[in-house]
Amino acid sequence: MVNLETKIGKIRLKNPVMAASGTFGPEYGELMDINKLGAYIAKTITLNARIGNPPPRVCETPSGMLNSIGLENGGLDDFIKNKIPALKGLKIPLIASIAGDDAIEFKALAKALSKVKKIAALEINLSCPNVKHGKRDFLIAQDEEATYEIIDAVRRSTALTVIAKLSPNVADIKRIAKAAEMAGADAVSLINTLVGMAVDIDTKRPVLGNVMGGLSGPAIKPVALRMVREAYNSTKIPVVGIGGIMDYKDAVEFMLCGASAIQVGTANFVNPAASIEIIDGIKSYMAASGIEEIKELIGALKT
Ligand SMILES: Cc1cc2nc3c(=O)[nH]c(=O)nc-3n(C[C@H](O)[C@H](O)[C@H](O)COP(=O)(O)O)c2cc1C
Secondary structure, eight states, X not given: OOBOOEEETTEEESSSEEEOTTSOOGGGGGTSOGGGXXXXXXXXXXXXXXXXXXXXXXXXXXXXXXXXOOOOBOHHHHIIIIITGGGTTOOXXXXXXXXXXXXXXXHHHHHHHHTOTTEEEEEEEOOOXXXXXXXXXXXXXXXXXXXXXHHHHHHTTOOSEEEEEOOSOSSOHXXXXXXXXXXXXXXXXXXXXXEEEOEETTTTEEXXXXXXXXXXXXXXXXXXXXXXXXXXXXXXXXXXXXXXXXXXXXXXXXXXXXXXXXXXXXXXHHOTTHHHHHHHHHHHHHHXXXXXXXXXXXXXXXX
């Protein structure tokens, strides 16, 4: 028997596999058993509703895709009134994902969501590349001080497990991960998408309505692995690995680099059952390798 149980802050996951925010909704329940996942991460919400960016919002690129959804969502009230009740059959931990313009908005979201019984943890999206954050012209996760300020504000507003979702669009991920840890994050998750663009030579226009978008999928995996490794080496909190995970081998690579858990994003669009197959694949890999506890894999990279 192999034991896949892992821990992120105060939450225990029966296995380390989650679907990444924004790439997976309750409708997947028609295609697979969502309760087999380690936890369910909701799409990022903001305090007020957002209409998102102009279309086209997605396009395929070699070994990946670009998206510029722009955090379209119905806001906090809609999430509590409509989205959470739609998850009533959920038996695994529910992780809400939040984004905002400033500490006041993040605080308000954290406080309100802490009162919702069903929510086990908050993923703090400091890293969506497709939105402007008020007066700021950089992502929160691109700046150590801003990362500290927002995580500190959330930490003071909630007793829930706090996961800081970081951006790859930085020079030194170690410093940002450290700032999140110092501010009280229970874990860091990385990476969000890499800023990119695509061009149509016939129209001579950018393919995406928003010009720039976020690159995801297999193309970003090597960058994600490197950053997960650096975050693991520079902090003492659990690291959640994200970026181009398509199968169990990719997932194991992230765990060897130090990920205590992983998230599957773009793969859900190619194969809705990808995350379930990844859980089964990790189990078989562990059994075949004589590994009983998933902990034995985490950070076990030989260098
Ligand atoms: C269409 C799409 C929508 C996304 N929406 C969100 C979101 O709402 N919140 C968030 O934190 N990340 C969002 N992401 C980023 C993913 O959660 C993930 O960090 C990223 O895609 C890298 O993982 P992948 O290569 O497995 O897709 C989105 C990604 C895609 C492709």
